[in-house]
Amino acid sequence: MPSDVKRDPLRDIPHYLRVFQTHLGGRMYLIFALGLGAALAEGFGILMLLPLLQGLDGSGAEATTGVGKLLGELLAALGLGQSSVGVLLFIGAAFLLKGLFLFGSGAYRALLEAQLMREIKARLFDDYSRMSYRYYSSRNTGHFINVINGQANAFYIAFNAMMGLGSAVITTVIYLGLAFAVAWRFGLMALVIGVLLLLLFRALNRYVRELSRKSVTEHGHLAALLIQTLQAFKYLAATGQVGHFRTAVMGSIYRLTGYQARTGIAYSFTGAIREPLSVLFIIAIVVVQLVVLNQPLAPIMVSILLFHRGLGSVLGIQTAWQGTLGLVGSVEMVCDELAELARHREPDGPYQLGPLSRSIELRGVHFAYTPELGEVLKDVSLKIPIRQSVALVGESGAGKSTLVDILTLMLKPTQGQVLIDGMPGDRIQLASWRRQIGYVSQETVVFDDTIANNICLWEGDASRDPALLERVRQAARQAHIARFIESLPEGYASMVGDRGMRLSGGQRQRLFVARELFKQPNLLILDEATSALDSESEQAIQASIDALKGRITVVIIAHRLSTIRNVDYVYVFDQGSLVEQGPYQQLRDADDSRFRRMVAMQTL
Template identity: 65%
Template sequence: MHQNPLRDIPHYLSTFQTYLGPRIYLVFGLTLMAALAEGVGILMLLPLLQGLDTGTAAEPTTGAAKLLHDLLASLGLANSTVVILLVITVAFIAKGALTFGALGFNAYLRGQLLRELKVRLFDDYSRMSYGYYAHNDTGHFINLINEQITQTLQSFQFLTQLGSQLINSIIYAALAFIVAWRFGLMALILGLMLLFLFRWINIYVRQVSRLAAVENGNLAKLLIQFLHAFKYLTSTDQVGPIRSKIKISVVRLTGYQIRTGVAASFTQAVREPIVVIFIMLLVLIQLVLLQQPLAPILVSLVLFYRSLSATVALQGNWQQTLNLIGCLELVRDEFIAQDKHRVSDGTQFAEPLRQGMSLCDVYFSYESSLGDVLKGISLDIPVRTSVALVGESGAGKSTIVDLLTLILKPQRGQVLIDGVPGDQIQLASWRRQIGYVSQETVVFDDNIANNICMWAGDISKDQCLMDSVREAARQAHIDHFIETLPEGYQTLVGDRGVRLSGGQRQRLFIARELFRKPNLLILDEATSALDSESELFIQKSIDALKGRITVVIIAHRISTIRNVDHVYVFDQGRLVEHGPYEELRDSNDSRFGKLVAMQAL
């Protein structure tokens, strides 16, 4: 960016034009017409003032007054004071109507911009790569889509007001120049001097704005971390350290706001004194030194006052724009980053799984400096079979699952879905076939029914939907608990299911995935939070799906995989052995057999 913020105005306008198109310039067109209408009304004061003494307009001999007199004479209105007053009235009414149109259209554009930015950014987030998501914290995303876009909207408002003030300033200065060119020339020079004098404030305000935008994200991150860990932090009286970090962030933010507030106060305080001083100096020069006639000076004085006021207001709007420009730049940069990190989608529609899935000599690493997480993995998962992925933490089991869902892409090798390479598959068509239950439960702040059916409809009005929800709850062994609640399936579970126990949250999560009737069900430590009785019922539900859908299970507890068709054992990113459960269990030199023996099965 240039050091001089004024040079970046076209760039900022083009940023908004990206989302609104050329419609934004209609605001400036309406403002231009409103300024011209007001200028006509002010110019009509010239013949009015010249004819005050005699009751009729005295014919001038030179300058803008003569041109205006000749124009009125050609229309037969040169000596009609009433008509001149009527023209002035109509001009200001037209100015009011055009100003209303400009402001109203500006409000419409702000609404369109807010919708466009928030919806587009959410859509980008839904398509961003998992790697980009993993490298940024939750506060970063929430700060951008919530706080920074709202601030960007305000920067758009101030920027359009800035354009309007610039137009007004130019129109009034030009008309003042026409009426009394020496007066207008001095007005132009003084206006440029004002903008130059405020240049250092503008640079300072933009720097502070950028710092404040970044700090907003940091504060959002800290607050989210505090709320997510609220139970742990309060239970162990460890709120103090994170409170200190939040306090530091708040102090920084308030410091930035104080600085920009002081700068805005200075601009506001000097506005009127500067205008009055400059006007008095110019009038004195016109009357005493240049000995100009009074009537043109009075009309030019009005125009100059309007021009200089618009110039000072322009500085105020520009300062307010720069106060929020950090937000605009942050949002702009996020859209650019999203374009770079968007998941590429294939074109081939994934039909319901018919053959199975395969990994062919797959290598994968999250960071090249950390080495490969998976090293030459090849395996097959035939359709409607159940397989277990077994190994110590960090062996690469969850990474394999992420490759199967096509969230991650291998650096080398291929992931095949029914023989089709993963990068050629239309992602949505494949992922709609997947049910995924992880150890970290996903529960929404809504009622139990909506958590199971994901807002597929109203269970109180749709009996078929209600039956499907009940069946999923029964399979997940949570129906008995739900029916004991006063509000049943309409019971609100709170943020992240805080009103439920850990086991209840997990069973609710499982019920949702069973409700979807997936072709592939992935269970990543899905029963780790369940008691033994609930785990037994869930195991029976999973066993009941055997032969009907494809099931992939990651589990440390061997009891949950006793009935699978095939077991894959991993160690430090390598597939070290695989085979049927009983065969591996009974093998004397099997790593899996030793693991089973350790768990005393």
């Protein structure tokens, strides 16, 4: 949607209705039908006051309006023509029916709201899980949290406001229509006043919509700042630098609360003038009816009641529309995000890949994140046979981690081809390949759960499944963390805290390694996997990796010689190009080898 503040927001009502209809279908219009039933029931109950008042003031059957005459004939046909008690019971039944319609409308709306919340959050989560890595890296964590948590919540609240708007429109039409039928001059004046009021609020509506958009944007900015502050809390607190972030956070908070305060003031203005305006207009119209037009009292009294309800509904339209506009920024952000995710969905191939059986091959691969930054990989061709261990070495920025992202098909080459068992990467069903990969990165990935669940990733309940628990223990032993776990009071049921904060850096890394070994992958990628470990732990894990030699395919990125000494093959990269390759010993012993110089300088 355009953010042009000069555009009349009323023109966008059909668009917002279509947005909700996309997720809920035509069923949401049943709410309006139930609201129509409630308005008709109440309107009929109010109209029944007309023959009652005419009987009380002595006009009887000499009804001054066609509506009064019709109602009198209806009561006479029912045998209630002279029964005030019967008319009162009729009125009571009408309002009881109104209550039933309102209950049905409210209950059904609650069900649709819950369904809409499930639909939006589930769709966002599924779309996020399938988004391309490039789109993920172009956003910050605060953006994603803001959309799926904050703005998705506001999205369904906006639906509630929009349904309230529709109900208010229906109620207004019914009340003013009945007022017009009872005393057409009265109804005409009420209609004109109602239209004028809505026109007067147009500028306020545009103002509230723009505040909503600014507020949504600021919510995302604040979420990003808070997440960064909390993730870096230890460093910022230890070095006394929280104040740098506080300035930015407080600036965002002041802007956000300013937008919210101005929106609240606009709501308060609309609510405050609602009753005074209604009373003033009623007094003016009654004076005109009695003094100028000399109309009878009974229809005027009924019209007053209908007009009061009708004008209240007109202002209710304004209140509901203003409430919707206060949330329209959230609706637009969620819709825009879903559209962006559809454009940046990770392409999936049709071919279901079986277990890795031959090799992984790169042919003439080039890759650039953006044209401005230049190529990160330049004409890289290599082959990794099954059950071989290879090392990717080179200075920082040589393109090693990017190459790994291409091996996992997280990134697609800008030129060239990736072949898994001879099948082009763009033809492969991604899940069938990635399920075969174990990946241990420099940045540990640990979840706020038990040690057992961190290793098996909720494959089952290890406390109730002895076979599963034994697999978890075996992985822990392979990662040389079993002794530490078993020394804890709760053992494998111990909670590790947010991002594993209750563990040391080395323990977190070993827990990470244990998870990937539990998976029993066909391809194990180690990206500086032992960089955070002490020498003893590093040697233990290296022994575990060496034990896998000949059983699975291993790709290692490392700078430390001890990690790659026993690999079958080494690929040396420099500024995105593959400059050397060969067995470890052969490259190390070659006189003119770049790899030999790197070993000598201990820059591996």
